[in-house]
Amino acid sequence: MWNFMESTQPSVFVNTTKEGIERVKRGMYAFLLESTMNEYITQRDCDLMQVGGLLDSKGYGIGTPTDSPYRDLVSNAILKLQEDGVLQILYNKWWKQKYGGGKCDNVDDKKDSANELGLANVGGVFVVLLAGLGLSVIVAILEFVWKARQNADQDKQSVCAEMAEEFKFAIRCGGTSKRLNKKKRSRTPLNDTGVHLVPLTGLPRGTAVPFKDNMI
Numbered sequence: 001m002w003n004f005m006e007s008t009q010p011s012v013f014v015n016t017t018k019e020g021i022e023r024v025k026r027g028m029y030a031f032l033l034e035s036t037m038n039e040y041i042t043q044r045d046c047d048l049m050q051v052g053g054l055l056d057s058k059g060y061g062i063g064t065p066t067d068s069p070y071r072d073l074v075s076n077a078i079l080k081l082q083e084d085g086v087l088q089i090l091y092n093k094w095w096k097q098k099y100g101g102g103k104c105d106n107v108d109d110k111k112d113s114a115n116e117l118g119l120a121n122v123g124g125v126f127v128v129l130l131a132g133l134g135l136s137v138i139v140a141i142l143e144f145v146w147k148a149r150q151n152a153d154q155d156k157q158s159v160c161a162e163m164a165e166e167f168k169f170a171i172r173c174g175g176t177s178k179r180l181n182k183k184k185r186s187r188t189p190l191n192d193t194g195v196h197l198v199p200l201t202g203l204p205r206g207t208a209v210p211f212k213d214n215m216i
Contacts, residue, residue, distance in 0.1 A: 024048065036060075040095055046104040 005012050012029070014020040020031035025047060033041075035054050042048050062078075064071045081087050096102040145163070152162035 021045075021048065040101075043096055043102060043104060044100045 014023060014031070017033065017037065020033065021041065023029045024031045030051065032055070038050055042050055062074050064074065078087075094101070096105075144166070145159075148163040148166050149159050151166070152159045155162060
């Protein structure tokens, strides 16, 4: 920032605060000013406003000689004034009431209007979000139809029927196993143990007898 300010022509530096304020009013210029004086001036000149927050935060103090016996007394007195709200009362009196202070209170909050973002500023974010959501839904539907068409060819049934079965399986609460298509279920081999149950007259039900080719 300093390098930019130092190299800019014409020079951005001014000799007095009054000169800086006049240059701000001419436009295309921002003046870095101490915050306390900035608040005092913007309370009386409604054409000026503070943009952004503070670059730094420092307080005022009362200097005393080293090891001065009055240092603690002054510090305690200032703390008491601050705790009792006297300093805030004095600030409001001399910054916002006396000598034309507070004349800009009826004007819209300039600071907030400079920093706030409206729907027009962030509308593009919602447009991109909605477009991405719509695209994802379309891709999901196309993938569902393509998968249903593949399964329909294997199950030898219509695409609509296959889509209905896939949809019922997807919304079913119970069960986590993947649904097998009809073709795979029909091709599931059965283990042949070589022993078959054949109902014969005179034998108890469930009697196992060896199966032979010439048995009728």
